Amino acid sequence: MNNNKLSTKDILQIILLTVIISIIYNYFSPDGIPLIRQFKEITYSENKPDESHPKENSLSQLEGIKYNDVIKMFNEKSAVFIDARDQWEFGDGHIPGAINIPEFSFNPNDKIVQSMDKHKRYILYCDGDDCDVSKRLYEYLEAIGFSNLFVYTGGYKEWIKNGNSYEAAE
Amino acid sequence: MIKSTIVSNKYLLFAFRLALGFIFVFAGLEKISNPEKFAVAIENYKIMPVIFINFIAIILPFLELITGLLLIFGISVKENIFIINLLLTLFILLVAIAISRGLDIECGCFGTNDGQKAGLQKIIENLFMLLLGLLIFFFDKNPFKIGKSL
Numbered sequence: 570m571n572n573n574k575l576s577t578k579d580i581l582q583i584i585l586l587t588v589i590i591s592i593i594y595n596y597f598s599p600d601g602i603p604l605i606r607q608f609k610e611i612t613y614s615e616n617k618p619d620e621s622h623p624k625e626n627s628l629s630q631l632e633g634i635k636y637n638d639v640i641k642m643f644n645e646k647s648a649v650f651i652d653a654r655d656q657w658e659f660g661d662g663h664i665p666g667a668i669n670i671p672e673f674s675f676n677p678n679d680k681i682v683q684s685m686d687k688h689k690r691y692i693l694y695c696d697g698d699d700c701d702v703s704k705r706l707y708e709y710l711e712a713i714g715f716s717n718l719f720v721y722t723g724g725y726k727e728w729i730k731n732g733n734s735y736e737a738a739e
Numbered sequence: 740m741i742k743s744t745i746v747s748n749k750y751l752l753f754a755f756r757l758a759l760g761f762i763f764v765f766a767g768l769e770k771i772s773n774p775e776k777f778a779v780a781i782e783n784y785k786i787m788p789v790i791f792i793n794f795i796a797i798i799l800p801f802l803e804l805i806t807g808l809l810l811i812f813g814i815s816v817k818e819n820i821f822i823i824n825l826l827l828t829l830f831i832l833l834v835a836i837a838i839s840r841g842l843d844i845e846c847g848c849f850g851t852n853d854g855q856k857a858g859l860q861k862i863i864e865n866l867f868m869l870l871l872g873l874l875i876f877f878f879d880k881n882p883f884k885i886g887k888s889l
Contacts, residue, residue: 591801
């Protein structure tokens with residue numbers, strides 16, 4: 570046998586061995602993690618807490634918010650909107666008054682993040698149902714102490730679909 | 740003649756093999772001790788669909804550990820160094836993409852508490868290791884191994 574020839578069979582054996590050992594180890598390890606990573610479940614509570622009584626954050630759930638509550642809070646100006654998309658999408662159009670914190674380049678030491686009141690009510694959104702950046706940003710902000718967050722799952726698409734006004738960069 | 744050059748010196752190649760092997764064993768062990776933190780480090784690169792992240796975070800550290808061990812003991816050297824070189828190339832690309840996207844993140848290279856950033860220094864380190872890996876791949880024929888094949 571030529572010792573210098575690369576053996577595909579050996580490579581596959583090494584990889585297969587690795588996969589088997591790692592999955593078995595992970596299964597029995599106290600530090601093991603689920604094979605498939607999932608976002609926290611989104612729940613929608615009926616009674617939205619007012620700003621003086623912030624909700625309790627849950628470790629396993631994200632607090633979602635539906636269109637009717639969103640539009641109510643928008644009209645009451647009782648929540649600040651955070652657009653989690655990148656600056657170009659934000660520039661093309663966003664919910665009026667929203668601030669842009671792109672999840673893509675989130676930095677907890679950012680001036681905007683540092684200047685925000687952590688107990689104020691914030692509604693996070695991105696494109697719509699199938700985007701994840703607002704959910705990720707929710708987790709990042711929650712991790713640094715923001716206590717009154719909501720994810721608007723309908724997102725910008727639903728906002729526009731319902732004929733609401735928007736702001737865009739010049 | 741290649742045989743007379745320094746890069747094909749069998750003792751030097753053996754030293755390279757041990758060095759790379761230990762680096763990979765160490766890197767693997769650090770990550771195995773905390774898969775969740777490693778998963779978060781991968782997630783921060785924002786390049787992988789979320790559903791694959793945990794799977795990678797479970798497998799990759801063991802791949803580093805096992806290929807590192809086999810390299811140290813000289814078992815299937817060619818195949819292991821091939822895998823290691825592929826991983827190093829992948830790491831270089833990932834860090835380069837992170838830099839180009841302006842991400843300020845931990846590299847997650849040796850566990851996650853080492854505070855090493857995904858930056859140019861990481862790319863240079865990985866390029867250096869890749870160079871060692873390529874030398875081993877092309878020139879290693881040395882006798883300090885306990886097996887030819889698995």
